[in-house]
Amino acid sequence: xxxxxxxxxxxxxxxxxxxxxxxxxxxxxxxxxxxxxxxxxxxxxxxxxxxxxxxxxxxxxxxxxxxxxxxxxxxxxxxxxxxxxxxxxxxxxxxxxxxxxxxxxxxxxxxxxxxxxxxxxxxxxxxxxxxxxxxxxxxxxxxxxxxxxxxxxxxxxxx
Amino acid sequence: xxxxxxxxxxxxxxxxxxxxxxxxxxxxxxxxxxxxxxxxxxxxxxxxxxxxxxxxxxxxxxxxxxxxxxxxxxxxxxxxxxxxxxxxxxxxxxxxxxxxxxxxxxxxxxxxxxxxxxxxxxxxxxxxxxxxxxxxxxxxxxxxxxxxxxxxxxxxxxxxxxxxxxxxxxxxxxxxxxxxxxxxxxxxxxxxxxxxxxxxxxxxxxxxxxxxxxxxxxxxxxxxxxxxxxxxxxxxxxxxxxxxxxxxxxxxxxxxxxxxxxxxxxxxxxxxxxxxxxxxxxxxxxxxxxxxxxxxxxxxxxxxxxxxxxxxxxxxxxxxxxxxxxxxxxxxxxxxxxxxxxxxxxxxxxxxxxxxxxxxxxxxxxxxxxxxxxxxxxxxxxxxxxxxxxxxxxxxxxxxxxxxxxxxxxxxxxxxxxxxxxxxxxxxxxxxxxxxxxxxxxxxxxxxxxxxxxxxxxxxxxxxxxxxxxxxxxxxxxxxxxxxxxxxxxxxxxxxxxxxxxxxxxxxxxxxxxxxxxxxxxxxxxxxxxxxxxxxxxxxxxxxxxxxxxxxxxxxxxxxxxxxxx
Numbered sequence: 123x124x125x126x127x128x129x130x131x132x133x134x135x136x137x138x139x140x141x142x143x144x145x146x147x148x149x150x151x152x153x154x155x156x157x158x159x160x161x162x163x164x165x166x167x168x169x170x171x172x173x174x175x176x177x178x179x180x181x182x183x184x185x186x187x188x189x190x191x192x193x194x195x196x197x198x199x200x201x202x203x204x205x206x207x208x209x210x211x212x213x214x215x216x217x218x219x220x221x222x223x224x225x226x227x228x229x230x231x232x233x234x235x236x237x238x239x240x241x242x243x244x245x246x247x248x249x250x251x252x253x254x255x256x257x258x259x260x261x262x263x264x265x266x267x268x269x270x271x272x273x274x275x276x277x278x279x280x281x
Numbered sequence: 282x283x284x285x286x287x288x289x290x291x292x293x294x295x296x297x298x299x300x301x302x303x304x305x306x307x308x309x310x311x312x313x314x315x316x317x318x319x320x321x322x323x324x325x326x327x328x329x330x331x332x333x334x335x336x337x338x339x340x341x342x343x344x345x346x347x348x349x350x351x352x353x354x355x356x357x358x359x360x361x362x363x364x365x366x367x368x369x370x371x372x373x374x375x376x377x378x379x380x381x382x383x384x385x386x387x388x389x390x391x392x393x394x395x396x397x398x399x400x401x402x403x404x405x406x407x408x409x410x411x412x413x414x415x416x417x418x419x420x421x422x423x424x425x426x427x428x429x430x431x432x433x434x435x436x437x438x439x440x441x442x443x444x445x446x447x448x449x450x451x452x453x454x455x456x457x458x459x460x461x462x463x464x465x466x467x468x469x470x471x472x473x474x475x476x477x478x479x480x481x482x483x484x485x486x487x488x489x490x491x492x493x494x495x496x497x498x499x500x501x502x503x504x505x506x507x508x509x510x511x512x513x514x515x516x517x518x519x520x521x522x523x524x525x526x527x528x529x530x531x532x533x534x535x536x537x538x539x540x541x542x543x544x545x546x547x548x549x550x551x552x553x554x555x556x557x558x559x560x561x562x563x564x565x566x567x568x569x570x571x572x573x574x575x576x577x578x579x580x581x582x583x584x585x586x587x588x589x590x591x592x593x594x595x596x597x598x599x600x601x602x603x604x605x606x607x608x609x610x611x612x613x614x615x616x617x618x619x620x621x622x623x624x625x626x627x628x629x630x631x632x633x634x635x636x637x638x639x640x641x642x643x644x645x646x647x648x649x650x651x652x653x654x655x656x657x658x659x660x661x662x663x664x665x666x667x668x669x670x671x672x673x674x675x676x677x678x679x680x681x682x683x684x685x686x687x688x689x690x691x692x693x694x695x696x697x698x699x700x701x702x703x704x705x706x707x708x709x710x711x712x713x714x715x716x717x718x719x720x721x722x723x724x725x726x727x728x729x730x731x732x733x734x735x736x737x738x739x740x741x742x743x744x745x746x747x748x749x750x751x752x753x754x755x756x757x758x759x760x761x762x763x764x765x766x767x768x769x770x771x772x773x774x775x776x777x778x779x780x781x782x783x784x785x786x787x788x789x790x791x792x793x794x795x796x797x798x799x800x801x802x803x804x805x806x807x808x809x810x811x812x813x814x815x816x817x818x819x820x821x822x823x824x825x826x827x828x829x830x831x832x833x834x835x836x837x838x839x840x841x842x843x844x845x846x847x
Contacts, residue, residue, distance in 0.1 A: 132461075132462060136400075136403070136411075139400065139403060143403055143404055147404045181586065181589075181590065184586040185586050187585070188584070190408040190460060191408075193462045
């Protein structure tokens with residue numbers, strides 16, 4: 123099963139390597155990984171999506187908590203959460219195909235952020251499924267390049 | 282008080298109570314060495330190879346319970362310690378390694394003798410530091426010592442660039458450590474303690490399975506008290522040997538691949554296993570799916586990652602083993618006082634005693650005039666010392682015989698590389714222990730193969746008059762691999778014959794140590810006694826039966842009860 127782990131870490135050199143090394147050294151796989159500073163100075167947040175059975179995920183979480191530079195680990199899969207990913211997608215857009223691409227952009231509520239003579243760059247934010255759907259639709263036009271951030275996620279607020 | 286980085290380091294080591302430093306100088310630590318004479322309370326032991334330094338620091342730590350410290354230069358000096366760091370990491374030994382680093386402006390430039398030792402040792406240290414700000418050096422050292430010995434102990438490395446050793450700043454040593462990401466949990470949960478006590482009272486076939494955590498947490502007394510008071514048989518891992526008296530009636534012997542028949546059968550038939558500070562290593566469990574299938578599993582460990590890692594545990598307890606065992610003994614006393622009692626496990630003890638009597642550890646004695654049996658050498662060591670010594674071992678058959686045929690009665694009397702199985706560990710570890718206890722008898726039980734991996738430290742032992750006794754069980758083979766080749770690889774003794782070896786007696790003498798050779802059983806005890814009475818390092822080269830095997834043996838992938846007996 124896919125799990126999203128939210129990990130608060132000290133913002134210092136080598137922390138990313140410690141975390142990723144823990145995964146590779148024990149044969150666990152990282153699907154996506156995202157790091158950025160938080161509001162608190164000196165603290166960063168990592169969002170890692172990974173897959174494994176309960177026992178593997180339990181080991182991963184315990185091993186992460188054991189790292190001295192890791193402050194907190196939360197498995198967001200266990201709570202209601204909001205998950206988003208951003209992607210930039212560069213697609214071939216010759217005359218005659220451009221209108222259809224723009225219609226899809228409209229349906230997906232994403233936007234064109236760069237235009238070339240025969241290509242468009244589209245920015246999209248959403249769940250992994252939404253991003254995959256766009257990729258599938260754009261494939262027939264010829265995708266030239268994609269860049270994805272990997273998932274970021276947060277616990278949902280109480281309502 | 283304004284001090285240089287080198288002075289801050291040495292001053293801080295003093296504050297941490299470090300009295301001996303195992304090291305080897307080089308360009309990247311020359312500033313530290315320049316200051317060492319100004320700190321006369323800090324004894325420096327100059328080794329012959331950095332691997333020796335880290336194993337000595339490790340042996341010192343295992344024998345004393347204090348933090349062992351080693352100091353080496355950058356690049357090759359640092360990488361030479363990696364095997365020893367991994368050894369300490371696998372066995373949870375508190376060691377602080379100080380490595381010199383090239384000056385900060387050169388870091389990352391492939392400078393002479395530069396290596397990313399922090400990157401290299403990240404997977405085999407509990408934590409490591411590259412110090413880049415002189416004002417953080419004292420805090421880093423304080424943290425390193427705190428980390429090394431708290432929670433689950435382990436090696437911590439500090440990489441110190443040369444320019445920081447020369448820079449000055451105002452020195453003040455922190456009194457406390459505060460790390461928001463590091464909060465080991467020590468205290469046992471009261472309800473869990475009660476639950477375990479009740480389980481123990483109800484159980485009919487309980488076994489205590491003790492590991493190295495019992496020794497490192499200082500829980501031996503409490504484990505012994507529990508076992509003796511309520512009649513619970515005890516087995517231990519290689520790392521746990523010495524945590525329970527090896528001559529006590531409750532003692533089952535070591536368990537696992539080369540464990541005793543009684544220990545392996547007791548574990549396999551137990552209805553309750555109290556695993557204390559042990560981690561269910563594959564050398565212990567045998568075929569995992571058939572390990573202790575009848576038992577309710579209670580596992581106490583300071584490290585949450587050890588629990589539920591290999592086996593399913595019914596009662597997981599994250600706590601310090603000593604604190605837990607203290608609480609458990611109190612709770613057991615309370616239950617007895619409440620009148621509910623803890624019925625004696627008479628039938629079970631009769632059964633375990635029968636297993637012990639039926640298949641004790643044994644070997645086929647040497648024929649008259651035949652070659653000396655290696656097991657008899659270990660038995661002779663026990664007979665002569667009565668167990669009052671520190672035994673270090675190398676790795677292989679010598680290690681297993683030293684584990685099987687010597688009754689360890691106290692914690693910290695066996696120094697052996699359990700997790701990593703590091704050949705070459707024993708002799709430098711013995712030197713480390715001897716540096717801590719100059720008056721004690723320290724013996725390294727060695728093989729002719731493994732002793733050659735760190736033999737150069739004989740010069741260190743001679744130089745500092747550390748009279749370690751090396752007893753080589755010389756069978757001319759890499760014996761343990763040869764045994765596997767014999768049993769499972771059609772006797773294809775490929776590259777395990779060490780028939781070209783130095784004359785160990787002459788080698789000892791060349792280093793300024795004493796050398797003895799024994800080829801006849803009748804001379805064994807007298808020669809060992811003579812070596813022990815010699816006030817300098819000695820090699821006793823005992824020529825033993827080359828094809829003797831370690832039994833019992835559980836073949837890899839088999840269950841604990843599928844043992845090959847003698």
